[in-house]
Amino acid sequence: MVAHVGFETPVPDHDPDLYRGYGTPQAIGGWAQWGPELRAQYDADGYIVVRNAVPRELWSAALGELQAMARSEDADCATVAYEGSFRGILEQALGADLDESDKESRLAAMARIDPRVRAAHVRKFMGFTRTHPALRAVADYEPLRTAVEFLAGEPTRLFQSMALVKPPRGREKPWHQDHAYFDLPIETRVCGVWIALGEVTEENGAMFMLRGGHAGGPIIHFQRRDWQICDTDMAGAHPVSMPMQAGDLVIFDAKTPHGTPTNRTQQQRWALQFHYVGRSVERVATEYRLAIFGEEGKDVSC
Numbered sequence: 645m646v647a648h649v650g651f652e653t654p655v656p657d658h659d660p661d662l663y664r665g666y667g668t669p670q671a672i673g674g675w676a677q678w679g680p681e682l683r684a685q686y687d688a689d690g691y692i693v694v695r696n697a698v699p700r701e702l703w704s705a706a707l708g709e710l711q712a713m714a715r716s717e718d719a720d721c722a723t724v725a726y727e728g729s730f731r732g733i734l735e736q737a738l739g740a741d742l743d744e745s746d747k748e749s750r751l752a753a754m755a756r757i758d759p760r761v762r763a764a765h766v767r768k769f770m771g772f773t774r775t776h777p778a779l780r781a782v783a784d785y786e787p788l789r790t791a792v793e794f795l796a797g798e799p800t801r802l803f804q805s806m807a808l809v810k811p812p813r814g815r816e817k818p819w820h821q822d823h824a825y826f827d828l829p830i831e832t833r834v835c836g837v838w839i840a841l842g843e844v845t846e847e848n849g850a851m852f853m854l855r856g857g858h859a860g861g862p863i864i865h866f867q868r869r870d871w872q873i874c875d876t877d878m879a880g881a882h883p884v885s886m887p888m889q890a891g892d893l894v895i896f897d898a899k900t901p902h903g904t905p906t907n908r909t910q911q912q913r914w915a916l917q918f919h920y921v922g923r924s925v926e927r928v929a930t931e932y933r934l935a936i937f938g939e940e941g942k943d944v945s946c
Contacts, residue, residue: 647722649754652767654728655869658816662878663852663905665885669693669894675787678794686795690858690900694791698839698891702782707841707890707914709778710807714763717755722771727814730765733757764912767814769807779805782839783918791895792835792920800835800920803828808838810849810904810913818872819903821858822919824865824937826898827927834898834921840888841914848913849904851886851894854878858899864938873901 671693672682686692713719737753754762773780782788783802793800803826808817822836844850863873878901886894896902898919907913 646719646724647771648724650723650725651731652725652728652815655815657906658818658869659875660905662819662875663846663883663885663903665846665852666882667884669853669855669884669886671695671892675791678791683795686895686897689855691853691855691894691896693886693888693892693894695889695892697788697893698782698785700891702778702785703839703841703891705778706782706916709776710769710809710841710914711763713769713772713776713807714766714809715759717759719769720772720775721769723769724766725768725770726765727767727811730762733761733765764811766809767811768809771805772807773802773805779807779916782916788837788893789920792837795895796833796835796920796922798922798924801923802918803834803921804917804919806917808904808915808917810907810915812907812910812912814849814907814913816869816906817904818868818870819854819875819878819901820865820870820872821863821901821937822898823862824871824933826919827930827933828921828925829928830862830936832921832925834919836896836898837893837916837918837920838896839893839916839918840890841916842890842912844886844888844892844913844915845909846885846887846905847907848909848911849907850888852883852903852905853886853894853896854881854883854901857881857901858897861899862936863901866938872903 673695682692734753737756773783783805823834838851865871866874
């Protein structure tokens with residue numbers, strides 16, 4: 645049973661200069677080259693791109709599972725988020741203004757919507773590894789877990805699971821640091837993993853990262869198009885773009901600034917994202933995090 649259904653807020657389009665790539669990252673092929681040199685590269689750049697990192701049988705099964713979840717009336721996960729444009733479709737199915745607090749009527753309305761229409765508007769799934777073994781298998785893939793623990797410097801646990809589906813015209817995820825979303829001690833070495841489940845291009849919403857940006861530490865975030873780094877703080881930056889094929893991935897430090905532009909194609913872009921932390925790490929108060937990364941209500945021009 646889905647615990648929460650959410651809808652993105654429509655926002656103005658972003659400045660295309662925010663996602664102008666200055667080259668592509670150095671990448672390794674598979675896991676055979678893993679060693680101290682790559683740890684040094686990761687510490688310097690804030691990320692490592694691995695080609696052909698996840699076997700076809702794993703990523704293909706994961707993609708099939710997510711596509712079935714997108715068509716389903718109940719994706720059986722913690723959260724399903726839809727593009728804001730889906731609100732109007734759901735309101736029509738309800739026959740009245742959408743009441744997001746009324747979960748039962750919302751789920752009943754979902755059942756009256758063509759599964760293909762529903763699937764075309766999905767933006768994100770969260771919290772699915774306990775109920776979907778095909779997705780858990782990717783998160784637990786041994787070479788990946790070994791590499792993450794090598795970079796973290798200690799045994800790790802899966803902290804967060806997400807599937808990021810950018811539908812046609814799907815909105816941007818503005819520049820941010822993932823650590824700004826997590827109630828974890830600031831010194832925690834959080835490893836993010838972003839896995840392509842199909843072709844990823846600059847046009848359909850590839851990852852852009854600021855090489856070495858993690859070394860500057862936390863950046864103040866503000867609530868604008870999202871909980872994000874101000875556009876003005878990214879002006880003049882020289883990010884790298886990360887086009888990928890299915891099975892490629894990037895492991896990145898959660899303080900490395902990154903973002904993905906609007907999908908300007910007619911195809912969905914599919915990706916999995918996991919975050920891992922040390923097994924001994926405990927959560928801290930939200931107030932601690934906001935004192936470091938900023939408060940949403942700060943009145944500045946971004």
